[in-house]
Amino acid sequence: MEKHPSPIPLSKYGKRELSPFAAHELLYDYHREALDPERMEGVREQLKKHAHLKRDLARMQSADLYLSLLGKAVPPSDAIEKIDEPDTYLSVLLKKTNYERWPLAIRWGIEAAVVLCVFLAVLIVMPWNQVLNFGLSPQGREIILAEVDHGSRSVFDDGLIPISSDETAGFEDEGVKPPTPVAAAPATPPSVTAPSAVPPGRTPPAASPSPSKASPASPAPTPPTTAKPIAAEAFKKPGEGALYRGVLRVTNLDATGPKIVEKIEELGGRKAGQVELGWKKTATSSYFHFTMPQAKYDDLIHFLADYGEPRIQKEKHPRVMPEGIVRLIIEVEEAEK
Amino acid sequence: MNENDVRAIALFFFYALLDDQKAIEAGARALNLAKDKKRKQPEMANAVALVQSTFEIWKKEEAEARRMSMVRSLNPGWSLPDGTDLSPWREFHKQSSSDEIVVVIWSKILGLPDAEIATALELPEGTIRYRVGHALRRLGELTSSRPNIV
Numbered sequence: 100m101e102k103h104p105s106p107i108p109l110s111k112y113g114k115r116e117l118s119p120f121a122a123h124e125l126l127y128d129y130h131r132e133a134l135d136p137e138r139m140e141g142v143r144e145q146l147k148k149h150a151h152l153k154r155d156l157a158r159m160q161s162a163d164l165y166l167s168l169l170g171k172a173v174p175p176s177d178a179i180e181k182i183d184e185p186d187t188y189l190s191v192l193l194k195k196t197n198y199e200r201w202p203l204a205i206r207w208g209i210e211a212a213v214v215l216c217v218f219l220a221v222l223i224v225m226p227w228n229q230v231l232n233f234g235l236s237p238q239g240r241e242i243i244l245a246e247v248d249h250g251s252r253s254v255f256d257d258g259l260i261p262i263s264s265d266e267t268a269g270f271e272d273e274g275v276k277p278p279t280p281v282a283a284a285p286a287t288p289p290s291v292t293a294p295s296a297v298p299p300g301r302t303p304p305a306a307s308p309s310p311s312k313a314s315p316a317s318p319a320p321t322p323p324t325t326a327k328p329i330a331a332e333a334f335k336k337p338g339e340g341a342l343y344r345g346v347l348r349v350t351n352l353d354a355t356g357p358k359i360v361e362k363i364e365e366l367g368g369r370k371a372g373q374v375e376l377g378w379k380k381t382a383t384s385s386y387f388h389f390t391m392p393q394a395k396y397d398d399l400i401h402f403l404a405d406y407g408e409p410r411i412q413k414e415k416h417p418r419v420m421p422e423g424i425v426r427l428i429i430e431v432e433e434a435e436k
Numbered sequence: 437m438n439e440n441d442v443r444a445i446a447l448f449f450f451y452a453l454l455d456d457q458k459a460i461e462a463g464a465r466a467l468n469l470a471k472d473k474k475r476k477q478p479e480m481a482n483a484v485a486l487v488q489s490t491f492e493i494w495k496k497e498e499a500e501a502r503r504m505s506m507v508r509s510l511n512p513g514w515s516l517p518d519g520t521d522l523s524p525w526r527e528f529h530k531q532s533s534s535d536e537i538v539v540v541i542w543s544k545i546l547g548l549p550d551a552e553i554a555t556a557l558e559l560p561e562g563t564i565r566y567r568v569g570h571a572l573r574r575l576g577e578l579t580s581s582r583p584n585i586v
Contacts, residue, residue, distance in 0.1 A: 127569030158576025159569070165524065165579045166544035166572075172516045174446040178456065182463040183442050194461050 117141035119149050126152060130159045228412060272372035272388055340419035343396075343427040345411030347403050348434040355406050356385045356431060362402050363387065366395040371426055383433040393425045407434065437470055441482055444546045445470070448490045451541050453497060454522075454529060456514060466493040483548045487556035491538060498534055524578040528571075536571035543568050 117125070117138070122145035128134045129142040146152050193199070198206070349355040360377040368391035370376045380386040391399065403409040411429070420426055445466050449459035469489035473480060516522070529537060542548045543564065550568070554561040 127565055127572065130569075130572075155573055155576075158580050159572040160576070161580040162572040162576035162578075163544065165520075165575065166540065168517050168520045169451065169525065170447070170545040170547060172447060172450070172514060172520075174443060174450065174514055178446055178460050178463075178514070179439075179442055181460045182446055182467055184464070194464075199457060 117145055119145055119152065122146070122149070122152055123155065126155055127159065130156060130163070272374050272378075272386070340416045341425070342414050342416040342418075343411050343425055343429075344414055345409055345427070345429050347407045347409045347429060347431045349406045349431055350434050352383065352385060352431060352433040359385075359387065359403070359406075359431060362399065363389055363391065366399055367392050368395075368399075377431075380430065385431045387427070387429040387431065390420065390424050390426045393423050396425055403429075437467060437474065437482060437485070441470070441486055442467060444486060444548075445490060447546060448486075448538075448541050449493075449497075450514060451525065451545060452490075452494055452537060454526065458497065462493050462497050466490045469493065481552055481555075483552040484556040487542055487548065487553055490542075491557065494534075494538060521582070524575065524582065527578050528575045532571060532574060536567050536574070539564055539567045540571040540575070544572070 122129075122142045125134060125138060125142050129139060132139070134142065142152075146156065356377045363376060368376075368389045370388060371390045372388040374386060374388065376387055376389055378386045400409055400411070409429070411427070416426075418426070442463075445463045446459060449462045449466070450456065453459050453462060466486075466489045469492060470482075470485045473485045473489060474482070477485075539553065542553050543550055550561055550564045554564045557564070
C-alpha cells in the first residue's frame with residue numbers, strides 16, 4: 100500500500116517541527132515535564148525562537164511557585180474543629196440564617212428578647228406564694244428531718260393510752276406545746292378515760308395531767324372522753340391530699356371567734372386536731388383546725404368575708420381526706436389598729 | 437475522611453470564598469457531604485469525594501461569594517508563609533472564571549492529581565490541564581509583575 104505524504108513538511112534536518120501555536124498549547128505540559136522527549140525538544144526549540152512563549156513559561160513558573168506557597172497555609176485549629184464538629188439543629192439554623200452576619204443591633208435585640216422571655220416565663224411559672232411563705236412564715240422554715248411511719252402499730256405497744264377519736268386521729272395542731280406523755284398503768288383497761296396521755300411523737304393538747312405544770316397561757320383543749328384505739332385508717336400511707344390553710348384578720352377577735360365556731364359547727368364542721376375550735380393560740384389570734392363537707396366550703400368563705408378578707412390557699416398534704424371532706428387550718432388574728 | 441482531607445476542604449473554601457467564616461460554614465457542609473458520599477460508595481477515592489463535595493457546595497456559594505466580595509473578612513489566624521501576599525490571588529479571583537479558580541485550587545494548591553479531578557468532574561483530563569495552564573498564565577501575569585511577592 101502506498102503511503103500518503105505527510106501534510107506537515109519536515110525541517111531541513113528531517114525533523115517535524117512544532118508550530119508556535121502547538122508549542123503554546125503544550126507549554127503547560129512542558130512546564131510539568133509531562134511530554135514525550137520528542138515534543139519536549141520541539142517546545143524547547145520554539146521557546147528559543149519566540150519570546151512570548153518564553154514569557155508565558157516564566158509566568159507559569161512564577162504562578163506555580165506562588166500557588167505552592169499558598170498551599171502551605173495553615174488553617175487555625177479552631178476552624179478545623181468547627182468544620183469537623185457534628186452539626187446540631189441550632190448550629191444548622193444559625194448557619195442557614197447567616198446569624199453571624201446580621202447587624203449587631205438586631206442580634207442584641209433578639210438576644211435581649213430571648214432573655215426577657217425566659218425571665219417572664221420564670222416569673223409566671225414560679226409559685227411565688229410558696230416561695231414567700233417559705234421565706235417569711237415561721238412554719239415555712241420548719242424542716243422535716245425524718246418521718247416515721249407507725250403503720251398499723253398499736254399505740255398500746257408503747258403502754259400509752261390514746262386519747263384521740265377517729266376524727267382527730269393523726270391530725271397535728273400547730274403551735275401546741277407537747278406535754279410530757281404519761282404512761283398508763285398496765286392494769287388500766289383501754290376503755291377507761293385517761294386524762295391526757297398521748298402517743299409519743301404526737302402533738303398533744305395543752306391540758307396537762309398535773310395542773311400545776313400548765314402555764315396560764317397554755318391552751319385548754321377539750322379533754323378526750325374515750326380511749327378508743329387509733330383507727331388504722333388514720334395512719335394510712337401518705338398520698339396526694341390537700342390542706343386549706345389561711346388567715347383572717349378581724350377587728351374584734353373576742354366577739355368574732357365564737358361566731359365563727361358556731362358557723363363552722365352549723366356547716367357540719369368538726370375539730371380536727373386536739374385543741375378546741377377557736378383555741379386562743381396567742382393573745383391576738385385564735386386557731387381553727389377542723390374538717391367539714393367540701394360542699395359547704397363556699398358558704399364558710401362567704402361567712403368569713405363578712406368579718407374580714409380571708410386569705411386561704413390550698414396546699415398539698417400527705418394526708419388524703421375522705422371524698423367530699425376538706426380539712427382547714429384558719430388562724431383568725433386581731434387586725435392591727 | 438482524615439485530618440488532611442479536612443484541612444484540604446478548609447483551604448479550598450478559604451481561597452475560593454476569601455472569607456474565613458464562610459469557609460468554615462461551607463467547609464463543614466462539604467465535609468458532611470463528602471462523608472455521605474464515602475458512606476454510599478466506600479470504593480470512591482478520597483480525592484474524588486473531596487472534589488465532588490467541594491464543587492457542589494461551591495456552586496451554591498459562588499453567587500453569594502461574588503456578591504458579597506466587598507464585605508469579606510479574612511482572619512489573621514489563617515497563617516500564610518512569611519512574605520506571601522494574597523493580593524495577586526484576590527486579583528486573580530476577580531478576573532477569572534469559576535472553573536479556573538476551583539481547578540487551580542484543587543490541582544496546584546491542594547495538589548490533587550489531575551486524573552482524579554477529571555474523574556470527579558466527569559471531564560477529560562486534557563480539559564483540566566488546559567484550564568490549569570490558562571489559569572497559571574493569568575495568575576503569572578499578576579505575580580511576575582510583583583517580583584517580591586514570592
